Amino acid sequence: MPADLAVIGLGHLGLPLAQAATTAGIGTLGYDPDPHAATDGPLTATELRRLLAAGFRTTADPTALGRVRTAVICAPTPLGEDRALDLSAVADAARTLAAQLRPHTTVILESSAYPGTTEEFLRPLLEAGSGLTAGRDFHLAYSPGRHDPGNRTHHYANTPKVIGGLTPACTEAAATFYGRLTDKVVRARGPREAETAKLLETNYRHVNIALMNEMAVFCHDIGVDLWDVIRCAETKPFGFQSFRPGPGVGGHAPAVDPNSLTERSSSPSLPLPIPLRMVELAQEVNGRMPHYVIQRCATLLNEHGKSARGARILLLGVTYKPDVADQTGSPAWEIAARLRELGAHVTYHDPHVPHWTVHGRPVPRAESLYDAASAADLTLLLQPHRTYDLQGLSVKAQLLLDTRGTTPTGAAHRL
Numbered sequence: 001m002p003a004d005l006a007v008i009g010l011g012h013l014g015l016p017l018a019q020a021a022t023t024a025g026i027g028t029l030g031y032d033p034d035p036h037a038a039t040d041g042p043l044t045a046t047e048l049r050r051l052l053a054a055g056f057r058t059t060a061d062p063t064a065l066g067r068v069r070t071a072v073i074c075a076p077t078p079l080g081e082d083r084a085l086d087l088s089a090v091a092d093a094a095r096t097l098a099a100q101l102r103p104h105t106t107v108i109l110e111s112s113a114y115p116g117t118t119e120e121f122l123r124p125l126l127e128a129g130s131g132l133t134a135g136r137d138f139h140l141a142y143s144p145g146r147h148d149p150g151n152r153t154h155h156y157a158n159t160p161k162v163i164g165g166l167t168p169a170c171t172e173a174a175a176t177f178y179g180r181l182t183d184k185v186v187r188a189r190g191p192r193e194a195e196t197a198k199l200l201e202t203n204y205r206h207v208n209i210a211l212m213n214e215m216a217v218f219c220h221d222i223g224v225d226l227w228d229v230i231r232c233a234e235t236k237p238f239g240f241q242s243f244r245p246g247p248g249v250g251g252h253a254p255a256v257d258p259n260s261l262t263e264r265s266s267s268p269s270l271p272l273p274i275p276l277r278m279v280e281l282a283q284e285v286n287g288r289m290p291h292y293v294i295q296r297c298a299t300l301l302n303e304h305g306k307s308a309r310g311a312r313i314l315l316l317g318v319t320y321k322p323d324v325a326d327q328t329g330s331p332a333w334e335i336a337a338r339l340r341e342l343g344a345h346v347t348y349h350d351p352h353v354p355h356w357t358v359h360g361r362p363v364p365r366a367e368s369l370y371d372a373a374s375a376a377d378l379t380l381l382l383q384p385h386r387t388y389d390l391q392g393l394s395v396k397a398q399l400l401l402d403t404r405g406t407t408p409t410g411a412a413h414r415l
Helices: 014-023 045-053 062-067 088-098 117-130 168-178 191-222 226-233 277-303 332-341 369-375 390-396
Strands: 005-008 028-031 057-059 070-073 106-109 139-142 161-165 185-187 312-316 345-349 378-381 400-402
Touching (some): 005 062, 117 139, 117 191, 277 378, 345 369, 369 390
Parallel strands (some): 005 028, 028 057
Antiparallel strands (some): 139 161
């Protein structure tokens, strides 16, 4: 049976979209050249079984893409070593789709992308591979992904969806599709505005986290309780939004400076943007936090007559955010690697991660959480998973450094 929707890329954006569409009664097909993509994705085994039972199906056969009304590209766009978004997976998805593209299909890009990507990068690939013209023969639009894993308040249906189409008709075609999934659709002037909205949302978060990370270091140096400062400041009903410091920033939405756009040489209509200096600085500040956490660990151990070399250090929570299994960009990797370089014996505990490897070497997993905290010279809380009894842990641990400010006041050392 032909599906109404093809989701191309079954990762952190694609599977939640497929889940929302299937729940809404839309016949949905998931395409990914990796046959294990769905099982390795963000859904639990139970969620995936329910999704498949509801009619969702997956395929690695590209010919199935020629029988859908709407195709949404959710390919990953990780940062490369040059801090530029890697659009190679988007290009592969575009070429695969283009070979099967039929007139009147609506094509939407959801992957994180630079302003101009939909028009200057995706459109030529689709047109060259299909012989069709975007805006005339098929609809083309951009809609930034806004999925927040583990969020119990905001889900697909109650999170507004921004849409920017190549033409007004493209925008309306995409709006008609997303209107079946979400309560509110927001129409941008075009794809570039929608792409830049994603850029702003992501960089806003990173810049504000960087500010809090700098405040954490500043407040520790002058002996001020930052967490009490935040508690007081967030009572202001206007002009302030509360953010929290941490050991580093992870996840699928890295801070992006458009100045690192590598595709502009092949897209002459894309202007050379000026650097976003605030974003560059935020990247620098947030990138220093794992090293700062190591410094705090070493200082705490020294203050209690111990050295980092030979110390038993337990890491709690190695995912990039609480209550999810995803480790993308987690600062725990760098922290574990640096502690090992100092000669520490590192173990970890995470209810969502049964096995963990850092630079090719497995990290021993603590089976008994309280026994491990009691035996460790230092316990380092990186993610406050909901299952952790932080009061109980603070009693059991010899030394506890809380990088998230979630332990009871006075129960632990805080970042």
